[in-house]
Amino acid sequence: MQQLFFLALAAIALISGVLVVFQTHPLRSALWLIVNFFAVAGLYLLAHAEFIAAIQIIVYAGAIMVLFLFVIMLLNLRRPEEAPPGYRLGQKLAAVALAALSAVVLVYGFFQAQIPLAKETTVSVGNTESIAQSLFTNYLLPFEVTSVLLLVAIVGAVILSKSKLK
Amino acid sequence: MVVPLHYYLGLSVALFALGVVGVLIRRNILVILMCIEMMLNAVNLAFIGFADAFKAVDGQTFVFFVMTVAAAEVAVGLALVVAIFRHRATVYADDLNILKW
Numbered sequence: 001m002q003q004l005f006f007l008a009l010a011a012i013a014l015i016s017g018v019l020v021v022f023q024t025h026p027l028r029s030a031l032w033l034i035v036n037f038f039a040v041a042g043l044y045l046l047a048h049a050e051f052i053a054a055i056q057i058i059v060y061a062g063a064i065m066v067l068f069l070f071v072i073m074l075l076n077l078r079r080p081e082e083a084p085p086g087y088r089l090g091q092k093l094a095a096v097a098l099a100a101l102s103a104v105v106l107v108y109g110f111f112q113a114q115i116p117l118a119k120e121t122t123v124s125v126g127n128t129e130s131i132a133q134s135l136f137t138n139y140l141l142p143f144e145v146t147s148v149l150l151l152v153a154i155v156g157a158v159i160l161s162k163s164k165l166k
Numbered sequence: 167m168v169v170p171l172h173y174y175l176g177l178s179v180a181l182f183a184l185g186v187v188g189v190l191i192r193r194n195i196l197v198i199l200m201c202i203e204m205m206l207n208a209v210n211l212a213f214i215g216f217a218d219a220f221k222a223v224d225g226q227t228f229v230f231f232v233m234t235v236a237a238a239e240v241a242v243g244l245a246l247v248v249a250i251f252r253h254r255a256t257v258y259a260d261d262l263n264i265l266k267w
Contacts, residue, residue, distance in 0.1 A: 018184065020204065030196075060203070060233070075257060106183075139231075
């Protein structure tokens with residue numbers, strides 16, 4: 001049953017991913033990417049990561065994609081995407097070859113990974129409490145650095161958005 | 167029946183490769199950024215799959231950090247796109263060839 005759900009959600013994720021890449025208008029790409037994010041959120045639920053699934057929908061499908069749609073509509077693109085002649089096919093082939101190469105490297109890496117035996121934990125993994133426990137004990141320093149990262153991103157975005165880019 | 171780990175890893179590899187294809191063949195910077203988001207999602211999926219298989223919460227904590235980096239990257243990236251559009255009136259990577267030899 002769970003495998004059936006997994007396969008259905010994986011099919012949705014892959015099909016919407018293909019549509020993201022091969023749509024001509026960026027608005028349609030963005031809308032298909034939202035479908036992709038929802039499918040991946042469903043996969044997180046299947047993997048007992050309820051908190052991450054909620055964060056995925058709120059942050060990715062909510063905040064980030066709204067930002068994308070806002071910028072796409074702000075720029076109001078009319079000209080369709082076109083390629084210089086005699087340049088497109090070879091580039092496509094090279095892109096697919098490189099992507100296949102990266103996939104092969106990833107699969108090889110996954111097979112080479114030394115997988116230790118899992119520690120038997122009785123705590124139910126994935127609830128918000130255990131993530132918070134991990135976040136504020138083992139990963140306290142990265143958590144604080146993350147806040148600095150967000151501050152830097154905010155300052156950078158504000159400076160870039162100023163009308164005079166000098 | 168539980169979903170085996172290699173299902174998650176296989177889907178993760180497929181989504182990542184799809185993102186690589188998108189980054190390499192598309193010319194619109196916005197779509198390139200979206201494909202980068204898709205690649206980050208593929209990595210998150212691998213993290214979640216491992217976290218579920220090993221019953222360890224560290225994978226989910228890392229996904230949290232990856233999402234933070236993704237949000238920061240999108241904010242700065244879209245600000246850059248808007249700034250470039252103001253300056254050059256284009257969002258196509260082909261038109262930004264001033265550094266090209």
